[in-house]
Amino acid sequence: MHGQRCIEENSVVILYVDFKTLRVLRVTKTVDTKDGKKVPNIYQTIYGPLNVSEVIGKPYGARIELKKGFVYLMFPSPELWTLALPHRTQILYSTDISLIIANLELKPGKIVCEAGTGSGSLSCSILRTIMPCGKLHTFDFHDQRVECAVEEFTSLGYGEFVVAKHRDVCQDGFGVELTGKVDAVFLDLPHPWLALTAATKVLKNCGRIASFSPCVEQVQKMCVELRSNGYEQLKTIECLVRESVVKTITLTTPSLCTAKNRTEEPLPKRMKTDGSDPRDGGEATFFSMPVTSCAGHTGFLTFATCMKNRS
Template structure:
């Protein structure tokens, strides 16, 4: 297996994803003598070998899917040795550092290798990731994982305190490190004191190379920005990647005299969705405060109101607005209108999931 490309057939030794639901995924190493227990029953690893990835495997109480591992899923399932970076931040980092196939990149610290896997796939097959951590055990485990995941030709991991000793490339001796001719396209720092490593990083950065410092609190961001400014980095920018969950709820409204009111001047039907007001049962969110849709009258309704509506399918069929009829439509006999039910998305106003701030800058040497 390799995290850089997807495979078609499951081999012994592969780390696969056993998928039950989006919230029930497991990383499993395929060993023919092992049995993996799921809530749907036992999964004999021997059965997987030689099967195509994506196969459904029958267990006692149901099927499981066996999928190939990707850096994204690895981030969700990896064994944590440190705090890690997750998908939204990783996506911003890869994009804003402008990483591509062939890029040379420095990372510190390696931590649990969550970001390292995504960088490796992005820069494959000819790029190089030089990753550093001062924690010996973490370095050893990461090295073993990179080897198992067949990205060790792209990623080299070294034990080093980069704040104290700066950066050094694998083949260099200590004395050569200050006179290196190797220069990288990008540097990523996820350290408690990133500002202490910025000057050494600049020494190994190409002209125009990008740097990113990840810090959970704004005081750390300020210190990094001060250092970046002092060292004449340009385009300094800090962003925060936050998750804002949306949810689906049902909303409905009534249309009166459907046929006439939805005809536009050229005879085509207008789509009421474009300026629909919705009802979440508690509040009315009106885009246009006069409670009209494209100048048409309507009454905001709740789902409870809908229970009083009588179905009249014949009437509906006479209705010429097919776009609306495809929705969930009930004829309301009381006021000669029609209730249209829509699924609408609601924004959760509480934003959770702050992970940290990403400060980006460019090393322009004039």
């Protein structure tokens, strides 16, 4: 699918309905009814029905007119996939994902281990980064999550770059075949330190490890275990996104003379919404200010480097 410009039968499309509504659309001409009959695939949206077979051959990004509005057919980039994917677990979002990719120093060709796979949100971003010559080995001890992830990775075009296995990594590790071959390990587990011995076995010297934990007590325990297993360059970060609001306001030029005259002028019936006094004159200008509240805590990200050759 990667590099593919036009939508084909069996492609996955992210249907952009509006700013808050993204849907995963599987492009098939027909769907099966409960009694086993094949009927044309008609996808219902708030803007009217979409005949799915009509999107075949359209370029990604195309706008499709429906009876009461329009939708866009978007390519399933990891960022859009994260926003639209079916949740089987809690997932990681792009803010944390970008820090993980950067701090694990991932790039094309890297070999990565991940546990657990969960809903595959992080996996897709890792895959896009390490393609076309890297490999992701992802593990989860929940068999249905592994099955769903494999099906999704294949339909998104990542199949040949990923091995997804059903395994408890705390008990059974990542597999002897990976010993000393892995560039980076990522752990999104309740007790990441229980997988640390296994992670150390598969990591190369100077390989990177990261773990995501919502609670600081988990971070403390993980850091103690990292230190006693010879890891260095420990760093824990939390990323909170603070947005800025941009408004147009009128900046006034204070003048004693104007202030004197103002007492004689009647107050205008309507004051400006930004609180400035129109009798002061001034020019409309853009103004930006950080909002005072933001989306809360997701988790702490702990990173470290595996040092194997120290005496």
